[in-house]
Amino acid sequence: MSTQTPARPKPARLSPADVIRTGGSGLRSRPMRVFLSALGIAIGIAAMIGVVGISTSSTEQLNRKLAALGTNLLTAAPGQSFSGNAAHLPDEAVDMVKAIDAVTSVSAIGKTDAKVYRNDHIPQAETGGIAVYAARTDLPKTVGVELAVGRWLNAATARYPAVVLGSTAAERLGVYEAGPDVQVWLGDRWFTVVGVLAANELAPELDSAALIGWPAAEKELDFDGYATTIYTRADEESVADVQEVLGATINPQNPNEVDVSRPSDALAAKQATDDALSGLLLGLGAVALLVGGVGVANTMVISVLERRAEIGLRRSLGATRGQIRTQFLCESLLLSALGGLGGVALGIAVTAGYASYQGWPTVVPPWAMAGGVGATLVIGGLAGFYPAVRAARLPPTEALAAT
Template sequence: MSDTERPDRAVEPSSFSVRDLLAESLAGLLQRPARSALTALGTVLGVGTFVAILGLTATTSSQIDARFSVLTATEVTVEDVAREQDPYAPMAFPRNADQRIEGLAGVEHAGVFWSVRTGPDMRVHASLGGGSADGTGEDAALVAASPGVLEAAVPHLSQGRIFDAYHEKHADDVAVIGSGLAERLGVTTLETHPAIFVGEQPFTVIGIIDDVRRKADLLSSVVIPRSTALGLYGEPQDTPAKMLVSTRIGAAQQIAAEAPTALRPDHPGYLKAVPPPDPKSLRSHVTDDLSQLFLLLASICLVIGAVGIANTTLVAVLERTAEIGLRRALGARGRHITVQFLAESAALGALGGLIGTSLGTVTVVAVAVARDWTPVVHPSTVATAPVIGLVTGLVAGLYPALRASRIQPAEALRR
């Protein structure tokens, strides 16, 4: 039988080994190295932001536990809400409010305070008439407080002393002021028993504080005894009175539950106790807020990266149409073309994911070191982030790869 008479031999199917796939994909990426690098940049930003966000969220969450202030956890505030129920009700706190609360087990110090009404005639100045007529003077707040407030605030005195039960009992015209206000008023020493004026009312400055551990607004205020304020200005009008209570560790919740009844057994509803926040709840809220805000940013970066990879892969398909047609003519199948372009886009995504993971981790460590924190990056985050980059590249390259696989050899070779 002649050769022409022999039946056609079966054509062996073409194959595309993994080695060839990797070689072709690498060659495709290296044809335009600058463009490939810029394309991967979107994924780098997205994955890097993702890792940095999760790492910083975990780090800050751990710091909330570590830094949750013992002072905050031992602080209770009691508010006068009597006028919400009766507009004509007097101040709900009794005169011996400090003693009633300090009698509860677990209380260290307690005191009632409120802001005295202010106005143009209530400016603070260092000489009589210095602020009433010409409008000069300081707009410092005037705070009425029982001695327990200053003790609960744990002030640091640069000069002098705080007022005590003696000044409260005799309604003395004395004041404690912050160091900043003292400097502006020209009060540099207490040896001469200097006086300041609120409007036309003089107060002898007996103490200057330069720091407090609670109630920081005292640093910019003129603090006078409660009894003195009641005698000069009457009960609080514009803002209701409050009580500051410092407790021992672990007693705050119990004190908050007992305080209204201890102060006003006849009308406990006139007072509202505010316990310290739960650190676990606070950490949860902070974590949720950070995660929702910044993960949205990371998602946007990933979408931008995916669009960049898709665009670059599609341009590569158009530029290499002739090459694709030639390979198809030599026996390459459509799935081989699809796999090759998917491998290229996946490689871009994976490379961006790896670089982004490294940069995100470095960012977390750098921020933690700068703030003297302990960096926290979960291993699952580091392991997942490059996979996210890989998946982003695969999804972005799916359409260009399918389009490349549909190119017909004859049509491509005619271009």
């Protein structure tokens, strides 16, 4: 009669739900330590989400501004001649630009030597940095400026002592309304304020300017009639082509004496500078996330040391090394996931608060949120791997002897 060796019993397999439940029970037994470790992870993720969200919200705000203001505005100004002296634009420059097929509108301003003051008792040296320009009546159509108060110059007021103030100029002069009774001292006489402009990002030089009609400037201020800035709107698809020929069109004999620029490029350059700063802040967020990962690793190592008796008991009851390893690795991942989800929520809240304060739309890219949670799981897996392996290698007798 043959005797068969009884088959070695196979350990029961833990279902995913059992693994999560077992890992969660380990976290619930140490709530304060878990909270502090998860907070470290959350701070790093919140920093990264906040930086990405604020940068994206700022970019979205810029895109909306450019969509409203238009990216098809070009400006031309006199540069310097070969002799090093200041050049000037030809008298017929505006008419020549109008002849370009892709150009939709043209206007110009010319800087004068006059100064403007709140009244005639202000010392001449206290100009407040306000420049006085002669302006064409079609300037708002081309540049896209809007009136905050009053109205723009027309064919009648452009011939008389009437002035429109930029937003910054009006603030410096203490003028917040327009009308027949509102006057400023400009040149050597009183000018009536007929309007105040709203701020304009594409033409910031107009914000700190006092604008009077071209005929009035020639009559009252001895203006020489030369334009110092020509504003040109072109078809969206032809802006680059117009930009290339604008200098030669304005001054065919000396195109190098004309400086042509695209204001929207300046705004985009500013955004690029902001993006560089955002990259630095992202690096700091990554450092904070790494510190949080070290905190998770520390928590799991201490957990293994404190729970040696539990590990020994589970091993003596049939738990395999793989199950012990899976349990502690699951705890580490759950701990990191808690920090990651909390960090994403905190980052979104920070972005929404700052964007609301700035008047921006709140935009948090989905990839940033998914990446934040994914990064925490990677950090949690790396941080929990060694403690999990160490727990699995504890001999049951040695673990039980620690009680």
